[in-house]
Amino acid sequence: MRSWLLVMTLALAGAAQAKEDNAQYCLVCHGSNAQGNASVKAPNLTVLPDWYLKEQLEGFQKGWRGMTPSDWHGREMMQVAKIMKPAEIEHAIAFVRQQPVAPAKVKLLSADAAHGKRLYQSCAGCHGASGEGMSAVKAPPLAGQSDWYILKQLEAYKSGERGEAEGDQYGAMMRQAAMMLGSEKDMQDVSAYLAGLPLTTKP
Template sequence: MKKIAVICAILGFSAHLVAGDAEQGQKDAAACAACHGADGNTPLAPEYPKLAGQGAKYLAKQLHQFKNGERDNAVMAGQAASLSEEAIANISAFYATLEPQHAAVPDKYIELGQKLYRAGDAATGIPACTACHGPQGTGVDAAAFPALGGQNPQYTIAQLKAFRSGARANDNNRMMRDIASKLSDEQIEALAYYLVGLH
């Protein structure tokens, strides 16, 4: 147990070891559906994230950080405040079982978005996104790296700009802040719209 806690601390996330029950998580997530949709695909507001198919460890990390204030969002802080460890694990497990909906990528974003995602930009020191988020954008849940494929472009744009400005600072070892600081608005937009179709 101590070894797991030390490894988690080094990687930058908490050792929350409660195994989630996806069936119970569907019930626990009833209030979440208002913004994120019953199937986790956010039908009402594109500025909200899709949660369908997101890794359970990543979701649990975000909910804990909304709850303890490490990630700043007034709406989510209120939603997470009363969640128990068990409910967080259950909700995270539930959304991880769902399928994200993808959309067609507008032609004008494919070339630049694909280049950045697959190869990065050596000239400006931007690494390939695939290293942490996988070739199909499914993330690496063991490291709590999020899935990006199918995500709402408006949400992705807002988060990359928040990392770039430092308004969002809950990334491990400043990884996303350092990368986003090198991205132009054009690159952020191309990546965000490329990701909506990635799978």
């Protein structure tokens, strides 16, 4: 078990033992204000709505994410999610919602965001014209998310790390959509465009 996962697991266990689950263990990986942490590939949680956070934690519990050998970041998150009870999931989401919304800064400076905008038009039917997301089709908001994280997830869908688990209907749909982005550069350009979009609604 990696050291940071051990810290997170011990933090969760200690909180449960003390009967004072304040969900601060989320910040061990996701940054001081849950704004994301590139060093451990942890996404910005502050721009994600409650329904999506809950769905992903439950998805980790079901094995929809973190099951492939190459997805070791997902495996570590899955181990954390699996020991969380429903009340702890709700408490963790409420804790994240208390953090200030912090849209990501673009990191892939060589990417062509204008090209990414054109490519994104095929994604807007689910994720919204402004990247605001659509809960009806389980499509999360993408505006303000870290570009490196969006890129990583597109790569994961294309490689089969995500979207191939039995029962993950919406993941399978996203995998098909990701396959339409032909090259690594296309994925970088889309990621850079989305990271630079302003948040139109508060999660």
